[in-house]
Amino acid sequence: DIQMTQSPSSVSASVGDRVTITCRASQGFSSGLAWYQQKPGKAPKLLIYAASSLQGGVPSRFSGSGSGTDFTLTINSLQPEDFATYYCQQANSFPLTFGGGTTVEIK
């Protein structure tokens, strides 16, 4: 199974900041990685798929990059609605696995 390790587990940031979240895979793969945003009491929302493709309707301040074992989600100019928990998910092989999550909190 491919294990996904996210860092940091939480980050405090202010509106307008740039935030970077990293996801490291226990085995390398090309681009089968997604990023989701989840707010309390709500279902996750797909932000990025195939490591760097922006899902329709998602603001362009969100971007993804990486391949192999290291992947990154960047949020440019953090907005109030971006305070949430973010998860990566590997879609390279079954069983599908998620990272442990990164909570973006208001500083």
Place this chain on the structure above:
Amino acid sequence: EVQLLDSGGGLVQPGGSLRLSCAASGFTFSRDAMSWVRQAPGKGLEWVSGITGSGGNTYYADSVKGRFTISRDNSKNTLYLQMNSLRAEDTAVYYCARQMVYANPYFDYWGQGTLVTVSS
């Protein structure tokens, strides 16, 4: 508009059984693979099981293999998860999720979730 409506959760004793349902609408259900993803209280996301559009192939996490069975009825646009031999660690909100039409399984639509509590 794509909609997924999860139902069937509740309180069940350890060792008991429960069947979850996910009613789909707004897309060609039989075309799309589907999965169940769960989230224990205060914890992260865990993929549980997946099934292809035809139902011909199924996949399971090791933690539920042999206890849970995923199935679908394409004539009713409904996804199911039969959960047997339930344990306390199965307590979670269970979401059904649609796999987007793509080479890899990414989830573009999710149900609202249904809470399963395993406790005596």
